[in-house]
Amino acid sequence: MARLEVLKTYKIYIGGKFPRTESGRYYSPKNAKGEALGNICLSSRKDVRNAVVAARKAFGGWSERAAFNRGQILYRIGEMLEGRKAQFIEELQLQGATKAKAEKEVAVAIDRLIYYAGWCDKVSQVSGGVNPVASSHFNFSVNEPMGVVGVAADQSTSLIGLVSQIAPVIAAGNSCVVIAAEELPLCSITFAEVLNSSDVPGGVVNILTGSLDEMLKPMATHMDVNAIVYTGNDAETLNSIQEFAVENLKRVRHYPQDWMDAKAQGLHYITDVMELKTTWHPIENIGGATSSY
Amino acid sequence: MIFTEAFLRSIPIFVGINYQSMAKKKGTTTFSIPDFTQSPRIDKVGVEERVSRFQKRSIKKEAKMQGLRMALNMIDLTTLEGKDTPGKVKQMCFKAAHLHDVHPGLPTVAAVCVYPSMVATAKKEVEGTGIKVASVSTAFPAGQAPLDVKITDTKFAVDAGADEIDMVISRGKFLSGEYNFVFDEIAAIKEECGKARLKVILETGELVTLDNVRRASDIAMYAGADFIKTSTGKIQPAATMQVTYTMLEAIRDFKLKTGIQVGMKPAGGISNSKLALHNLVMVNEVLGSEWLTNEWFRFGASSLANDVLMQIMKTETGVYQSSDYFSID
Amino acid sequence: MAKKNEKINWEYAPAPESTGHVNLKEQYDLFIDGKWVKPDSGKYFDSTNPANKKKLASVAHANEKDVDKAVKAARKAYTNIWSKMEPSERAKYIYRIARLMQERAREFAVIESLDAGKVIRESRDVDVPLACNHFFYYAGWADKLEYAFPNREVSSLGVAGQIIPWNFPLLMAAWKIAPALATGNTVVLKPAETTSLTALKLAEIIEESGLPAGVVNIVTGYGDTGAAIVNHEDVDKIAFTGSTAVGKIIQKAIAGTHKKSTLELGGKSANIILDDAPLDQAVEGIVNGIFFNQGHVCCAGSRLFVQESVADQVIEKLKHRMNSLIVGDPLDKNTDIGAINSKEQLDVINSYLKIGQAEGATMYQADCAVPSSGYYCRPTLFTDVAQSSRIVQEEIFGPVLTIQTFRTVDEVIQKANNTPYGLAAGVWTDKGSRIFNLTTKLRAGVVWANTYNKFDPTSPFGGYKESGFGREGGLHGLEAYVKLN
Incomplete structure (x- = not known):
């Protein structure tokens, strides 16, 4: 007799824990064939609020980790994703991808994590520098993480958009609240499980499933969110994000990219969610006669 | 730490020094001596910026004339050479009282400054003019002699009639961290001065850093200096405005802490009117007008007087001056 | 010789910059x-x-x-x-x-x-x-x-x-x-x-x-x-x-x-003085931070934080320094603080002076003379203020400083960052490791350590x-x- 399969319950990911939405609501997206993907949490604005609180709490510790350590953790995420490749391929296929496409997407996602893992301890060397001011001061600029970043994930992919948007944000030292692809939510929660087993401190990445329209406003108007990263080409959505962002002058980053493109990665995705800090300090005796050479 | 006779006498190096009389002279019975290793830190670049603000003051018209006359009246007209003779000193003393007699109503300088061997001559020459006689001492300029020699040197000058003693600190001891030695030596010389006012020369060109200048200023003042002075004139750099500024801040802090007013004497390198006026601006703004008399501020200089005189004449006549019209000495 | 104890009063004569070379159309x-x-x-x-x-x-x-x-x-x-x-x-x-x-x-x-x-x-x-x-x-x-x-x-x-x-x-x-x-x-x-x-x-x-x-x-x-x-x-x-x-x-x-x-x-930048700072230079930095350009500076160090152990000393030195500032004709080469840019701005500043006093803060103004015509404001500081005072939270854009004291480095970092603004900050301490701790944690685009209000074409400027x-x-x-x- 065939064994009865145990179905997975998809929850959301807040502060390193997997609660159900506080609203108790769910939705059941279907794939192209009309098959139900599962009962997915329909997160509410209160989940957004809780996620932002968790992200803010995690920000200090994560941003102060050594860049090398952040790099190791991102690499670990890649390793864990590699180890659970099969599960992601299966989910992508269930959500409508061919096997070949699904395999490709997972491979690109893993490679992208490895790419950003390598950036962590190189960003400030490449993007900052010493500024040769004319007065007797040592002056240098370095990029620092912005804080809590709201990520409106690519709605057209389940995994690669999510990974491509999260990786640079956390490589920079930010924490984030991610709204997953509404109709393709499976990989987001499985990816949360990967994060949870990859030494990423709880709260650094928080993932919510549900309606983008519903959650965008509480996230983009939230006064404790420092930036919004949006992938998509919906002019109205972009416009409303920009308007929502005004009250605390959130930085809005819009990436209309196809994340499967091998070139859809780079240093600027990291520095876009960083602030440049310039520090001055006096230098004694500059131009004095005491130079030994 | 409380600065009491009993306490200090319990420390071997202080034995034999009568602190009680010094305390009386200062008009107070007790005050605490700070730990000189903890003297305030000085940021050199910040000091340079502050000094540049003084240098940007534009002193014109009546303010300039008033400043120039003040400067003249604050000069310690100085000769400190191996080849000094009574003849040279006599001529300098005459100049001190008769700066430029074609222009009546000019002030005299504050003092003449000579070696101990010239004090008696100078004293006689300036008698009745109100001009003080200052003598360098303590094995000036290097100060590399034992304390008893320094005391004898000082006693000789005081006995010869010196109104003021310009001592040097032991820079070698200071730089090797023996602050107590430096303190003790100053206190001992102060004792020997009696009624003569003591100027303590830090020789800032050898202390090099402004942190050291500040620390040495503190040591000198707490040890009993009536004046602190930048330099001997034998070492470069001498009285830069950065150094003088640092010392003025030390004087101000000392006044705030103890209530005791200490004078300032930049010496060496202040050779023209503009520099002198910048120094006065600095005194005025850092310490206030209380210090703008020769009781509390002096210039140690030999060539400054004539430049100031030329400026005064230029201001009065509107014509640029020639040094041929102003007596050297 | 000058008579002893004669009260000296040395005031700088006017030194106006000439306007002869200026060519303005009507x-x-x-x-x-x-x-x-x-x-x-x-x-x-x-x-x-x-x-x-x-x-x-x-x-x-x-x-x-x-x-x-x-x-x-x-x-x-x-x-x-x-x-x-x-x-x-x-x-x-x-x-x-x-x-x-x-x-x-x-x-x-x-x-x-x-x-x-x-x-x-x-x-x-x-x-x-x-x-x-x-x-x-x-x-x-x-x-x-x-x-x-x-x-x-x-x-x-x-x-x-x-x-x-x-x-x-x-x-x-x-x-x-x-x-x-x-x-x-x-x-x-x-x-x-x-x-x-x-x-x-x-x-x-x-x-x-x-x-x-x-x-x-x-x-x-x-x-x-x-x-x-x-x-x-x-x-x-x-x-x-x-x-x-x-x-x-x-x-x-x-x-x-x-x-x-x-x-x-805008900004409401913190200028932080620790107890081991070079205090006289720090005082100058405070003055530069808040009185530069009449305080009409977006990155002005308008919130001063002084460690409690040196607060009295710093405030005393600061008041003394404020009293040596010359307020007056902007064209005079000796003037330190010129005119407030407009009547509107002067009204704004004056309204904050009233707010500060109404909030119970102690106001101190330099005892300098101020011209009778034109728009002027004396250098002003407020003590006895709290993090929740309006004059501490809101940008005044004038020569008005608020002074708060603190006990520990952690406390001052929190207070300094406790603002919607993040343009600039100042830190004064003699200890290198402490400088880097503070400059790293302050959420501001420009951090001046042991200096303030310095600008250079090569140096990026802008806020968080x-x-x-x-x-x-x-x-x-x-x-x-x-x-x-």
């Missing part, structure tokens, strides 16, 4: 497409000297039609000439402007002081040289942009609309125009209504430099003129320096458009949080004016 038109044109409305307004309320010149009030004309000229110049020009040639034009400005530096300084109330010492030694140097710095970037953005394709944006404030009129014009030109954009710039004159003098220099017509257009006017620039659909980029409130209005107005923006807005976004100055300042692919 009336200024708009500088559009390389020509001086009358405003469509025919309306002009007065630019006055805040030190004596006297009129300096009348200035054209541009309306939407004038702005449209300017944007069209800028577009035409962009398409036909400027975007096609060899970058190395572009560079030479910008160098030429820098040189012409240097040659007329003194005239610029005096006009700036007349028009803005800024003291001549600052306009002469800070504003004007920095403005010239800014052009000089960015000129050199014009043909090196590929080195600034490795692995990216760099292109210009098009027409940049730039709106600048009244606190550093010429310097802000330079901060805006120089990088825009170096990156190949053309410009429509609006100076603040109270301080248009140096921007108009700059237009004269631009005319003299032979820069192709329409590359830089200067339109004068009020907020409506600025709004016309912001709302013009053929503008590709808005660069604004000013208040956070207006910054938000602009951001709302351009939401959903293709316009890029950079905003350099509600102090705006984007950087001006340095390599990073180029990014505001380029498209990267």
Whole structure:
């Protein structure tokens, strides 16, 4: 007799824990064939609020980790994703991808994590520098993480958009609240499980499933969110994000990219969610006669 | 730490020094001596910026004339050479009282400054003019002699009639961290001065850093200096405005802490009117007008007087001056 | 010999900078497409000297039609000439402007002081040289942009609309125009209504430099003129320096458009004095931090935090220093603090002085004399304030300092960051490891350690949080004016 399969319950990911939405609501997206993907949490604005609180709490510790350590953790995420490749391929296929496409997407996602893992301890060397001011001061600029970043994930992919948007944000030292692809939510929660087993401190990445329209406003108007990263080409959505962002002058980053493109990665995705800090300090005796050479 | 006779006498190096009389002279019975290793830190670049603000003051018209006359009246007209003779000193003393007699109503300088061997001559020459006689001492300029020699040197000058003693600190001891030695030596010389006012020369060109200048200023003042002075004139750099500024801040802090007013004497390198006026601006703004008399501020200089005189004449006549019209000495 | 105990009172005689070399017209038109044109409305307004309320010149009030004309000229110049020009040639034009400005530096300084109330010492030694140097710095970037953005394709944006404030009129014009030109954009710039004159003098220099017509257009006017620039659909980029409130209005107005923006807005920056700091230099840094340019500085160190163990000493020294500041005629070379830029701003400052007193704070003002005519405010500090006092939270934009004490480094970091702003901060301590702890944790775009209010063309400037976004100055300042692919 065939064994009865145990179905997975998809929850959301807040502060390193997997609660159900506080609203108790769910939705059941279907794939192209009309098959139900599962009962997915329909997160509410209160989940957004809780996620932002968790992200803010995690920000200090994560941003102060050594860049090398952040790099190791991102690499670990890649390793864990590699180890659970099969599960992601299966989910992508269930959500409508061919096997070949699904395999490709997972491979690109893993490679992208490895790419950003390598950036962590190189960003400030490449993007900052010493500024040769004319007065007797040592002056240098370095990029620092912005804080809590709201990520409106690519709605057209389940995994690669999510990974491509999260990786640079956390490589920079930010924490984030991610709204997953509404109709393709499976990989987001499985990816949360990967994060949870990859030494990423709880709260650094928080993932919510549900309606983008519903959650965008509480996230983009939230006064404790420092930036919004949006992938998509919906002019109205972009416009409303920009308007929502005004009250605390959130930085809005819009990436209309196809994340499967091998070139859809780079240093600027990291520095876009960083602030440049310039520090001055006096230098004694500059131009004095005491130079030994 | 409380600065009491009993306490200090319990420390071997202080034995034999009568602190009680010094305390009386200062008009107070007790005050605490700070730990000189903890003297305030000085940021050199910040000091340079502050000094540049003084240098940007534009002193014109009546303010300039008033400043120039003040400067003249604050000069310690100085000769400190191996080849000094009574003849040279006599001529300098005459100049001190008769700066430029074609222009009546000019002030005299504050003092003449000579070696101990010239004090008696100078004293006689300036008698009745109100001009003080200052003598360098303590094995000036290097100060590399034992304390008893320094005391004898000082006693000789005081006995010869010196109104003021310009001592040097032991820079070698200071730089090797023996602050107590430096303190003790100053206190001992102060004792020997009696009624003569003591100027303590830090020789800032050898202390090099402004942190050291500040620390040495503190040591000198707490040890009993009536004046602190930048330099001997034998070492470069001498009285830069950065150094003088640092010392003025030390004087101000000392006044705030103890209530005791200490004078300032930049010496060496202040050779023209503009520099002198910048120094006065600095005194005025850092310490206030209380210090703008020769009781509390002096210039140690030999060539400054004539430049100031030329400026005064230029201001009065509107014509640029020639040094041929102003007596050297 | 001076009599002993004679009370000396040495006051500096007036030392006014001469105005003989200044050449101001009675009336200024708009500088559009390389020509001086009358405003469509025919309306002009007065630019006055805040030190004596006297009129300096009348200035054209541009309306939407004038702005449209300017944007069209800028577009035409962009398409036909400027975007096609060899970058190395572009560079030479910008160098030429820098040189012409240097040659007329003194005239610029005096006009700036007349028009803005800024003291001549600052306009002469800070504003004007920095403005010239800014052009000089960015000129050199014009043909090196590929080195600034490795692995990216760099292109210009098009027409940049730039709106600048009244606190550093010429310097802000330079901060805006120089990088825009170096990156190949053309410009429509609006100076603040109270301080248009140096921007108009700059237009004269631009005319003299032979820069192709329409590359830089200067339109004068009020907020409506600025709004016309912001709302013009053929503008590709808005660069604004000013208040956070207006910054938000602009951001709302351009939401959903293709316009890029950079905003350099308000601040309430913390200046932190630790107990081991070089205190006398720190006091000077406090004075520089809050009284520079009458406190009309977005990055002013307006919130002073002093460690409790040295608080009394620092406050005593600070009061003493404040009393040596000379408030008065901006053109006098000895003046430390000049006139408040306008009556409106003086009213704002005075209202905060009342608020502070009503909140129960203790107010101390320097005992200096203040001229009876013109707009002046004595250097002021408030003690007995709390983190929740309005005068601690809100930007006053005047010579008004609040002083809070703290006990530990962690406490002061928290308090310093406890603000919607994040423009600048100051830290004073002798200990290197402590400096880096603080400078790393302070959420501000510019951190001055053992110094304050220093600026340089090579040094990026700009804020975190509600102090705006984007950087001006340095390599990073180029990014505001380029498209990267």
